[in-house]
Amino acid sequence: MADLVLQGGRIIDPSQGVDRVTDIAFAEGKVVAIGDGLKGDVVRDVTGKIVTPGLIDLHTHVYWGGTSLGVDADMFARQSGVTTCVDTGSAGPGNFHGFRKHVIENSAIRILAYLHVSFAGIYGFSKRVMVGEGQDMRLLAARDAVEVARANPDVIIGIKIRLGRTASGTAGIAPLDVALDVADETGLPLMVHIDEPPPTYEEILERLRPGDVLTHCFRPFPNAPTRGDGTIKPQVIAARERGVIFDIGHGKGSFAWKTARTMIGHGFLPDTISSDVHTLCIDGPAYDLVTTMSKFLHLGLDLPQIIAATTLHPARALRRPELGSLKIGSVGEASVLAVKDGRFPLEDVRDVVETAERRIVAEGVVLNGKWWHPA
Structure with missing residues (x-):
């Protein structure tokens, strides 16, 4: 049984060429599985969100x-x-x-x-x-x-x-x-x-x-x-x-x-x-x-x-290949993101402001195979 499962998110992991909606499981501080219908002691629904390394x-x-x-x-x-x-x-x-x-x-x-x-x-x-x-x-x-x-x-x-x-x-x-x-x-x-x-x-x-x-x-x-x-x-x-x-x-x-x-x-x-x-x-x-x-x-x-x-x-x-990946056995770390629609002013360092229609926000963090954010 996994310690933590993030369920139903869009997993994007460029290290494996993965971009699909499925589950990911963590145990003993590592990534242990990616696939549908995973079970864990703690299950968090991240439907509609993005899960990355x-x-x-x-x-x-x-x-x-x-x-x-x-x-x-x-x-x-x-x-x-x-x-x-x-x-x-x-x-x-x-x-x-x-x-x-x-x-x-x-x-x-x-x-x-x-x-x-x-x-x-x-x-x-x-x-x-x-x-x-x-x-x-x-x-x-x-x-x-x-x-x-x-x-x-x-x-x-x-x-x-x-x-x-x-x-x-x-x-x-x-x-x-x-x-x-x-x-x-x-x-x-x-x-x-x-x-x-x-x-x-x-x-x-x-x-x-x-x-x-x-x-x-x-x-x-x-x-x-x-x-x-x-x-x-x-x-x-x-x-x-x-x-x-x-x-x-x-x-x-x-x-x-x-x-x-x-x-x-x-x-x-x-x-x-x-x-x-x-x-x-x-x-x-x-x-x-x-x-x-x-x-x-x-x-x-x-x-x-x-x-x-x-x-x-x-x-x-x-030069740390164990990072930046959700491959099985990798460190049990993940970021949970969302893309919001709206009108978002974004400035550069010369005070030029452009209005974006989408914005990436942080929704959560997995550290050592455990949910860390928010506290």
Whole structure:
């Protein structure tokens, strides 16, 4: 007998090519069956709803209490139907131990991390103080980052660096050299933040390796992936061809309707859709992962494409094949979603508001084979 059965939902699991209405059962923290008429100790009717593998938000900031930009991971997960938050560089080697002890180990959901090369991570990020941690090369702690990454392989899945006028200032692209060195030494992928130049979008892409992630990939001008004539920069095409991963990372300044429409119009879809949730965007314009997903529904992507970009593809980027799937024996995690009809204003980071006729909302979460949301 299963511990939990979700009955009658539309199961969308891109890892198996599954898209049908049926039941799914969980026992002992695992997926144990998919099919009709399943029995369990607890049965929840999810008719009319969508059941997916546990959503993975590949770009979040959840070092709550330890950094000024961190939000509460469990609160965010309940709101957005997320089972795995990937923190992208909130902590560096100087404060990762506190992040692990006080946040990661105490969270109900899974938290994985890209470790920042900056010793104190992203330490100067608020409404009143904005100091780019890459501006001072003295803070880039390569040896410390390698030591901390090697000591925490269960939760540190990559290395993070932030580049741009705000993040690295006059240091420009030089912090990327340090980050690439650390990534090479540890054998981990790199995630690179990009804001306004310098350096340019093209300069950064030319240095990235297969499996590295460029986040904020649909950002607006300046430093957009598109040119003024409406074409995609050739360096973007070349980077995808060699295996660079393009992540949305919506956040406060990194998603524009104009850029997204141009990219999608040329058939260039993001590999992963993520929120980049933090204190300065959780109340808008990003809000959460399901809102970001809703923007791509409005842009014409279908549900299986959007689900793949928030389950299967981020699991591959993380090199964690046990995640992002509802295959028998997979971790007992699922997200329950619904698509609502109506009129929903959705803004980008340039305050351009479009009205969507459909919106994705979170209806529930399964963790460790148990119903978790709402409490």
